[in-house]
Amino acid sequence: MPDVPEVPTPAWRTARKPARAPRRPPVTAEAIVDAALDIVDTEGLEALSMRGVAQRLGTGAATLYAHVQNKEELVELVLDRVNGEVRLPEPDPDRWREQLRESARQIRDVYAAHNDLAKAGFGKVPTLPNSLTAIEGMLTLLKAGDLPDKVASWAADLLALYTTSAAFEQGLLRLEEKRNPGATAEYFRQLGEFFHALPPERFPTLTGMLASMVEGDNDERFDFGVDVITLGLRAYADRMRAEEGTE
Numbered sequence: 001m002p003d004v005p006e007v008p009t010p011a012w013r014t015a016r017k018p019a020r021a022p023r024r025p026p027v028t029a030e031a032i033v034d035a036a037l038d039i040v041d042t043e044g045l046e047a048l049s050m051r052g053v054a055q056r057l058g059t060g061a062a063t064l065y066a067h068v069q070n071k072e073e074l075v076e077l078v079l080d081r082v083n084g085e086v087r088l089p090e091p092d093p094d095r096w097r098e099q100l101r102e103s104a105r106q107i108r109d110v111y112a113a114h115n116d117l118a119k120a121g122f123g124k125v126p127t128l129p130n131s132l133t134a135i136e137g138m139l140t141l142l143k144a145g146d147l148p149d150k151v152a153s154w155a156a157d158l159l160a161l162y163t164t165s166a167a168f169e170q171g172l173l174r175l176e177e178k179r180n181p182g183a184t185a186e187y188f189r190q191l192g193e194f195f196h197a198l199p200p201e202r203f204p205t206l207t208g209m210l211a212s213m214v215e216g217d218n219d220e221r222f223d224f225g226v227d228v229i230t231l232g233l234r235a236y237a238d239r240m241r242a243e244e245g246t247e
Contacts, residue, residue, distance in 0.1 A: 027059055029067040033077045037114070040078065044115045044175050050074065075120045076128060082117060084130035085110045088137035091144035097230050099141060104163050104226045105219065107134075111167035115175040118168040121160075142233075151237045158229060166222055 035056040039048050050071055054061040068074045088103050111118040126132065135156065142152040177184050192214070200207040216224070 027057055027063050027067070029077070031057060032064055032067055032074065033081050036074055036078050037081060040114055040117050045075075045117055045120060048075070048078075076124070076126075078117070079121055079124075079126065080128035080130045082110060082114055083126065083128075083134045086134045086137075088134065088141060091141050093144045093146070096141075096145040097227070100145070100159075100230055101223055101226045103138065103141060104159055105222060107163040108167045108170065108222060111164060112170040112174060115171045115178075116168060118164040118171055121164055145230075145233070147233060147237050148240060151233055151240065155229070155233050159226075162225055162229065166225075170218070 032053055035053045036048055038056065039052055048071070050061045050064055050068075053074070054064055057063075064074075068077065086107055088106075089099050092099060111121075126135065138156050138159065139152060142155050143149075145152075147155065173184050195206075195210055195213075198207050
């Protein structure tokens with residue numbers, strides 16, 4: 001079969017160049033943390049994986065390991081990012097109790113906004129910059145209440161457990177509401193019906209206290225816990241000084 005001669009391109013027509021694939025932005029540690037936090041915010045902590053992060057970034061999991069050693073380190077980086085959202089006040093000894101309450105509520109709300117992320121902090125001691133800054137701020141705030149070092153140090157642990165536990169519960173409810181809108185309200189409605197149906201002759205104390213057991217909103221009940229802790233810290237510090245003769 002004879003060769004077919006090629007048709008020349010007219011001078012007035014520019015030859016088309018092959019389209020180039022759009023360049024992806026380079027994968028950085030910050031981009032990896034952004035993608036990981038987005039997964040937690042949309043699907044919850046259990047959905048977070050190195051493969052899932054890589055898919056969000058349009059790359060392979062191997063690329064991530066150039067910046068992050070493993071999933072455990074990635075979760076630590078995500079926690080540190082979230083701890084960077086906490087803004088503790090400049091301590092004012094005259095407003096110590098109010099500042100402690102406001103700070104505890106802020107920490108709870110920051111974590112609860114990221115679904116069940118608070119669970120990742122249990123049993124871990126933070127060592128990254130934002131986390132250390134938050135610890136420094138809380139210890140400084142506790143010291144503004146004229147607490148001995150031992151009391152302030154242990155109180156920081158106690159408040160961390162209280163705030164993150166409250167955040168975890170609140171975050172779980174938030175995540176469940178995302179997955180099943182209206183399910184949380186329906187659960188508590190059914191729970192209320194169950195308790196009101198309990199026989200008083202068998203559970204006299206419980207049924208007699210039902211009104212007070214459901215009294216107060218989420219913030220009021222949380223603030224109650226912080227106030228109990230705060231009053232206890234002051235009383236414990238005073239007793240400690242009395243026993244040591246340092247009043």
